[in-house]
Amino acid sequence: VVSGRDKTQCQNRCNALKSYMANYHVELTRPLADQLNLFYTLLNGNSIQFERYWLQYTKDSGIAELLFGLTSNLGSNIGFYLGRVTHGTAPDTNTAIQNSRDIVLYHPMIANEGIVGAMTDSPHCLISGETGKGKSFLAKLLMFYMTFLDVQILMTDPKNENHAWFEEAVKDPEIQEDYPYFIDLMKTFHYVTLDPNDKNNYGVLDPLSFLNGAQAKDTAVALIEQVYNLKGKDDVKREILEDLDMLIERKQKGEKVGLMDLIEMLKTSKVKNIAEAGGLIGQLVKNSILQLAFSDGTSRGLNIDYKHTILSIQGLDLPEAGTKFEEMNDSDRKALAVMIPLAKFCQYFGQRDRKQKTSIIFDEAWTLTATRGGKRLVKELRRAGRSYNNQLIMITQSVKDAQSEDDRGNFGACFAFDERSEREDILKFMDLPVTKENKELLADMKKGQCLFRDFYGRVDALSVDCVFPEWIRAFKTVDKSNSAKAEREFV
Structure with a gap:
């Protein structure tokens, strides 16, 4: 309340207060006539029954802007914190997260349990997009969350990078001192690295x-x-x-x-x-x-009785995604050939026991569709699905790797990071209209942002967020140089 001995003094004091608060970036407004009463009356929860003569005029476009029947809900009602709905554009993902109040929860194992209102019962999940957009980060985040559930996990790591980064995080003195529970979690992972130069590995994928x-x-x-x-x-x-x-x-x-x-x-x-x-x-x-993949029948096979297994192949030099079969050399074809029995082994892993919930995280899945009959292999990987309590998290470069004419809807949840060469395909796959605005939405996405379609059929932009610094340390895939750090500081 501002008071004074007369009108002039009140006005001077109001102006002085407005100027003072402006220094703190706070804007004050001096109401006129009934504006003050109207302001308090229109606050949520207040009755307006006695202001019967106040009328609010609007047009149909104004009513449309109230977004009746629309929701910004995304993900599941229960589950783990995955990030926030992206509103508008922001210079980076962290800013977009800070600017959003709409959190996104996601439970990776409930889609096949008959959720009321769900558009699909498929437990499978697709993560697609070009390299460096955040696919691997999201996949590891989902995997770490699933370690808290009664789920047996098998993650393929064709690039053979996760073991080294996970071990480096565990050996960090700061993490050892501040995050002992993280160290205990990391001890539950069993690493299997198949080395073709080790005779003990001969034929394990036969x-x-x-x-x-x-x-x-x-x-x-x-x-x-x-x-x-x-x-x-x-x-x-x-x-x-x-x-x-x-x-x-x-x-x-x-x-x-x-x-x-x-x-x-x-x-x-x-x-x-x-x-x-x-x-x-x-x-x-x-x-x-x-x-x-070639044995004499005496190979001991792989032990897959551990709860969390990360399976990698030493020296697997995969060709670039999109390379035509005719352009591949012998090394490329051999690398893709090994992925065929690896995919079948993952299918075998998921079908061993109907009572045991299992999750297969298959990285570089584009390597299957690059082989002869590869789409059939992808389809077989998903076949276990609901009847075997098995989930496939498929990580690939293109949404085209996940669809064929007869089984387009076999993924309950889809995360599509930007891929500049196929923005129209991404929008069609996510059931969004192919418009200039939607293409710009994809183009403006920063690292860690994607389109997310949940098992209710809702689609929105998601900014992925991990609230555990020790996990972020383990999810690294590259070391930032001093030049890169300096570039970031002077943005």
Whole structure:
């Protein structure tokens, strides 16, 4: 309340107070006539029954701006904190998070439990976008949250980077002193690094060692076709199929067999070109990454009884995403070939026990669609799904890797980071209209921001947020140089 002995003094004192508060960036307003009463009356919760003569005129556009029937809710009603809904544009993700009041919760394992109002029962999750936008960060955040649930986790790490960064975080003296519970959590991870130069790893991904019947046969053929072109070689392909049938029958009788036995059977054929094919395949396998998938039947296999397993492959040099098959060299094809039995192994992991909830985090999933019949492999990975209490978190470069004509809607939750070459495809996949404004929305997204479609079918922009500094330390993928730090300081 400002008072004075007369009107002039009141006005002078009001002006002085307004000027003083302006120094603190606080704007004061001096009401006229009934403005003060109207201000208090229009506050939420106040009755306006006695102001019957105050009228508020508006147009249909004004009513539309009130957004009747719309909501900014995103994610699930319960679950872990994932970030905040992005409103407008901001110079960086942290600013966008600070400017938003709408938090996003997400429970990764409830989509297949018959949630009322959900648009899908699929437990699977897609994370797509170009390199460096935040896909891996989000995937690790989801994985760490799931460690608190009764879920057995298998994460593939084709780039073989997580173990080193996780161990570096654990060895940090500051983290050891300030975050002992984080150290305990990290001890629950079991790391399996497949080294093709280690004889103990020979054949651990041999499809004949952990698959049976048609699955073993189809996977073996797909693996061989990736490195040896069978097109126009019907006699060789027929021999391979017949020999595989024989090996599968021998396995059913209790014998130990593997794909190295197939190579030997081809090499000893009396038909010249078949024998030559066996010799060539044998040479392709020798001293290469393919040794992981070809065994003599005596390999000990992988131990997948741990609760949290991170599976990586040493020396796996994947080609660039989008490389055409015809442009790949032998090394590229071998790397992609190994991903085929790896995907089947993940499927086997998820289908072992219907009662055990499992989650497969498959990184670099584009490598499957780059192989012959790869989309079928992706579809098979999702097949376990609801009936086996299995969830697939698929991390890939393109939303196209996740869809085909007959199974487009098989992901309950979708996180689409920007990919400049396919913004129209992203918008269509997320069921958003392809407009100039929506394309600009994608283009303006900073690292850590994406479009999120939850299992209720709601879509909005999400700024991913992790509130645990020790987790952020473990999620690093690169070390910032002094130049990069200086560049950030002078923004």
